[in-house]
Amino acid sequence: MARPWLNVLAQVLPVPLGLLFSGVLVWGATNADWSDTSSNSGNTWTSGSLGLANDSTVPMFRVDNMRPGDTGANCIRIKSNAGFPTALKLYGNSPNWPSNFQSFINLHIEVGSGGASGNCKGFTAHRTAFNGTLDEFMALYTDYRTGLGPWTLAGKPLSSLGFRVAWKFSPSAPNGSQSVATNEAAFTWEAREQG
Numbered sequence: 001m002a003r004p005w006l007n008v009l010a011q012v013l014p015v016p017l018g019l020l021f022s023g024v025l026v027w028g029a030t031n032a033d034w035s036d037t038s039s040n041s042g043n044t045w046t047s048g049s050l051g052l053a054n055d056s057t058v059p060m061f062r063v064d065n066m067r068p069g070d071t072g073a074n075c076i077r078i079k080s081n082a083g084f085p086t087a088l089k090l091y092g093n094s095p096n097w098p099s100n101f102q103s104f105i106n107l108h109i110e111v112g113s114g115g116a117s118g119n120c121k122g123f124t125a126h127r128t129a130f131n132g133t134l135d136e137f138m139a140l141y142t143d144y145r146t147g148l149g150p151w152t153l154a155g156k157p158l159s160s161l162g163f164r165v166a167w168k169f170s171p172s173a174p175n176g177s178q179s180v181a182t183n184e185a186a187f188t189w190e191a192r193e194q195g
Contacts, residue, residue: 056117073166075115082155089147102135
């Protein structure tokens with residue numbers, strides 16, 4: 001049984017298919033622009049670090065049986081291995097401050113190079129950072145914002161600053177300052193990224 005519509009379909013269908021196919025070829029030919037690419041691979045980001053240490057594991061001062069006029073000094077070296085320059089500051093911290101006794105202990109703090117914890121041999125002072133009483137130091141310089149400095153530490157390769165802290169028990173300390181102890185005093189060095 002013959003199907004006449006198949007003949008008609010066979011004669012009509014090639015024309016639209018041919019037009020469609022030729023349109024695709026023309027479209028492809030008109031979009032055949034020159035092209036090239038260049039890439040830069042291997043990009044990574046690593047955050048820096050800020051490390052600060054000192055060369056002492058014991059207190060700089062543990063003075064007993066002071067008498068008016070007694071003096072002493074100690075050095076400490078602060079080291080930075082930050083991957084960028086930092087601004088270093090020094091401040092004090094002590095619980096239950098103040099007490100009247102500290103006003104009779106004079107402090108002279110110098111910043112420089114050389115020296116090490118427990119040994120000021122080779123220390124060279126660059127400038128005076130503080131000259132006053134222990135009481136004034138603890139009251140005025142209480143955090144990074146109010147601290148002494150800033151001093152620049154370059155960071156890696158390891159850079160450091162030396163500090164010499166000298167004290168003197170006032171010759172005019174009254175009798176009421178006998179058998180009295182200060183509250184514990186902490187000297188804190190803090191470094192922040194230089195901005």
